Structures are given as structure tokens and as C-alpha cells.
Amino acid sequence: MLCGLLYDGTLAPPRENAAVVLEDGSIVEVRDALPEDLTDERSTVVDHRGATVTPGLIDAHVHTAWGRDEQPGWAWARESEVGRFAWALAAGRAALTAGVTTVRDCGGPGMVTVLAREAIAAGLHPGPRMRVCGPCLTTTAGHGDFIGVTADDAHELRKRVRELTVAGVDHIKVMATGGDMDPHTNRRRPQYDDTELAAVIGDAHRLGLTVVAHCNATTGIRAAVAGGIDTIAHCNWLGEREGTIDYDAQVAQRIVDQGVFVDLNLAATMRPLSEFDGLAEAWSGWEEPPANRWELHREIRAAGGRLLFSSDEFGQDLASFPVLLAEAVRRLGIPVEEAVHRASAVPALALGIGDAVGVVEAGRSADLAIFPGDLRSDPDALGRCAEVWQSGVRVVSDGGVVTS
Numbered sequence: 001m002l003c004g005l006l007y008d009g010t011l012a013p014p015r016e017n018a019a020v021v022l023e024d025g026s027i028v029e030v031r032d033a034l035p036e037d038l039t040d041e042r043s044t045v046v047d048h049r050g051a052t053v054t055p056g057l058i059d060a061h062v063h064t065a066w067g068r069d070e071q072p073g074w075a076w077a078r079e080s081e082v083g084r085f086a087w088a089l090a091a092g093r094a095a096l097t098a099g100v101t102t103v104r105d106c107g108g109p110g111m112v113t114v115l116a117r118e119a120i121a122a123g124l125h126p127g128p129r130m131r132v133c134g135p136c137l138t139t140t141a142g143h144g145d146f147i148g149v150t151a152d153d154a155h156e157l158r159k160r161v162r163e164l165t166v167a168g169v170d171h172i173k174v175m176a177t178g179g180d181m182d183p184h185t186n187r188r189r190p191q192y193d194d195t196e197l198a199a200v201i202g203d204a205h206r207l208g209l210t211v212v213a214h215c216n217a218t219t220g221i222r223a224a225v226a227g228g229i230d231t232i233a234h235c236n237w238l239g240e241r242e243g244t245i246d247y248d249a250q251v252a253q254r255i256v257d258q259g260v261f262v263d264l265n266l267a268a269t270m271r272p273l274s275e276f277d278g279l280a281e282a283w284s285g286w287e288e289p290p291a292n293r294w295e296l297h298r299e300i301r302a303a304g305g306r307l308l309f310s311s312d313e314f315g316q317d318l319a320s321f322p323v324l325l326a327e328a329v330r331r332l333g334i335p336v337e338e339a340v341h342r343a344s345a346v347p348a349l350a351l352g353i354g355d356a357v358g359v360v361e362a363g364r365s366a367d368l369a370i371f372p373g374d375l376r377s378d379p380d381a382l383g384r385c386a387e388v389w390q391s392g393v394r395v396v397s398d399g400g401v402v403t404s
């Protein structure tokens with residue numbers, strides 16, 4: 001494949017006029033020009049010299065089986081299992097068409113997402129590679145109980161982890177703190193104490209599963225880090241008092257030291273803190289207080305922490321992920337290679353598939369996304385995916401799924 005511009009998923013600047021050699025579903029070589037020995041009739045040359053190539057994007061926080069409407073969740077809660085399954089498949093198709101070749105589902109009711117993962121993996125429906133948690137774990141009257149199963153103490157949490165393991169999930173999602181959009185919740189307080197959270201994480205790790213903790217409140221972040229969490233979703237550092245942020249630099253340092261992934265859903269990350277989260281009263285040692293969650297994580301970024309970008313979108317809105325990445329380039333002032341890196345190589349590691357996907361290099365699966373033109377001068381082209389390759393097969397062309 002000839003690439004006008006190639007972002008390989010690392011933080012390296014893009015390469016011009018590179019050639020990516022594919023064979024049997026894998027990348028076998030990345031070089032500066034088309035190899036002469038491949039210009040014979042046994043090989044096919046795919047010419048994307050007028051386009052930009054990136055790794056297939058990885059959205060590590062989505063809700064495929066959950067539709068968005070005026071009151072998220074509640075109309076959905078009346079949908080049938082079959083309807084939810086169809087919704088998940090449609091979401092997968094929308095994501096794939098936008099250039100997303102892998103997603104991590106972070107919560108849907110019942111085992112609908114497990115079924116969707118299997119249907120896509122079996123080739124019955126076009127869609128991204130899926131990693132799923134089934135329903136999330138939450139308390140009675142807890143955040144996201146309409147997409148979760150309830151567990152109110154350490155014993156119940158361990159039992160749910162074991163049940164979900166048998167049901168075939170890939171990871172565990174626990175609502176460590178409250179959230180928004182529920183009638184019964186408090187996003188500034190933890191839902192589980194330190195012992196309970198450590199019980200979930202410990203038992204999941206024993207069974208070979210990673211754990212994603214939804215954390216708005218700092219008390220929840222602190223407990224999750226102490227318990228050995230793998231990914232912290234949102235990581236808002238909310239103080240208990242309304243309108244305050246309680247950033248803890250020591251816990252932030254532990255996040256870096258322990259290699260914890262921080263999952264920043266982009267729409268909320270770019271929003272001013274003053275609109276929803278509040279402002280800190282004191283920022284000792286900081287030149288100026290952070291304006292948004294991106295700036296709130298400046299110390300973790302500077303220390304090389306593993307921040308990843310996600311959409312946290314529902315249903316067919318999964319297709320907006322590359323659009324959000326383009327917005328991040330413009331609004332956060334980051335280079336395209338960083339936006340791509342945090343949406344490919346970093347989430348691949350978080351999902352435990354860092355050896356297989358996420359970077360365009362020899363030995364990895366040939367998952368590629370192609371965007372028109374030059375992303376350096378036109379980052380918004382991320383929102384106009386032209387072609388997608390999955391395991392060396394062209395699955396999306398001219399913006400639509402290829403039917404065989």
C-alpha cells in the first residue's frame with residue numbers, strides 16, 4: 001500500500017510516501033518506497049498516494065448496546081433483547097465505517113455485548129474487534145444501574161466477577177463513584193469503600209481480567225489506585241463539596257508509577273471545568289489553574305503517564321470518535337501524531353493487545369484506516385474516513401462497508 005502520508009501510531013512525525021507491505025493479513029514491512037520485487041502480477045498495489053494512512057483506530061470506552069435519546073437509558077430500558085442486539089451491531093458497523101477497527105465496550109445490559117462480539121468475530125456482521133465487560137458493576141441505586149448488575153458488598157462483588165468470567169467477558173467495569181444522568185447517584189462520592197474495590201480488582205486479576213473503574217470523585221480514584229486498578233475512566237478529581245476539584249499530586253504520581261491507564265473521554269476533556277466539574281481553590285506550584293481536564297492532567301502527561309482518548313459514545317454515535325480526535329487537535333493544540341497515538345497504540349496496550357494492533361509495523365495485524373488528503377493541513381479529514389482494512393482485508397471503501 002502506497003501512502004501519501006503515514007502516521008504509524010507512535011509519537012514519531014508522519015512519513016511521506018511510505019509503502020506498507022501486507023501479506024496474509026499482517027504487515028510484513030514498512031519502507032520508504034515500493035519494493036521492486038513486489039511489482040509483479042502476484043502482488044496488488046493499492047495506491048493511496050493522495051491520502052493519509054493511520055492504524056485502525058481503537059476506541060477504548062464505548063457503549064454499543066445503548067442508544068442516546070432525550071433521557072438516556074430510560075427509553076432504552078424498555079427495548080427488547082433482540083432490539084439491543086441489533087443496536088450493538090449497528091453501532092459496530094458505524095464505528096468501523098468511521099475508521100475504528102477495535103472498541104472496548106464499557107457497559108451494556110445483560111450479555112448483549114458478548115453476543116455482538118461473537119457475531120462480529122464469526123464474520124456474521126461487519127464491525128470492529130470488540131472487547132466487552134457485559135454489564136457494569138454498580139450498587140443498588142447506583143450510577144448506571146440500568147446497564148449494570150448490582151453488587152452491594154465485597155462478597156457480592158466477587159460473586160459478580162466470577163459470574164461474568166463464566167459468561168465470557170474480557171474485562172470488568174466497576175462504577176467506583178457515582179456519575180450523572182441517574183436519579184440516584186452522587187458523582188462526588190465513592191460507591192464502594194477501599195476494601196470492596198480491592199476485592200473486585202483482586203478477584204478479577206486472579207481470573208485474568210483487567211478492571212476499568214469509573215471514577216469521578218478523588219476518593220474513588222485514590223481507592224482504585226491503592227487497589228491496583230488497570231484503567232481509570234474519566235478521572236475527574238472531584239472534591240466532595242459541590243463546585244470543587246480536589247487534585248491529589250501524590251495519587252497522580254502513583255498512577256504514573258503503576259502504569260495505570262487514564263481514559264479521557266474527549267468531549268468532556270475539552271469542556272471547561274467551570275461548566276460542570278467546578279474549580280479548585282488552591283493550586284500550589286501551578287502557574288495557572290487548569291481550564292479543562294486535559295490541563296488537569298498536565299503533570300501525568302509530563303511524567304509520561306498512559307493517557308488514552310476515547311469517545312464514551314452510545315450506539316451509532318460511535319462514528320463520532322475520529323471527529324472528536326480532529327477537534328482535540330484543534331482545541332487542545334496537540335499534533336495529529338499525538339491524537340492518533342492516544343487512539344491506537346496506547347489503548348491497544350490498555351486492552352492487552354499491544355503486540356497485535358495499534359502500530360503500523362512489521363508483525364502486527366494489517367488494521368489500517370485511510371483518510372483523504374493530508375491530515376497535517378486538514379485534520380478534519382479524520383471525520384471523512386475513505387477506506388478501512390481489517391486483518392489485511394478491505395472492509396470499507398468510499399465510506400461504505402464492502403459487501404462480498
Ligand SMILES: [Zn+2]
Nearest residue numbers: 061063106312
Ligand atoms: Zn461510559
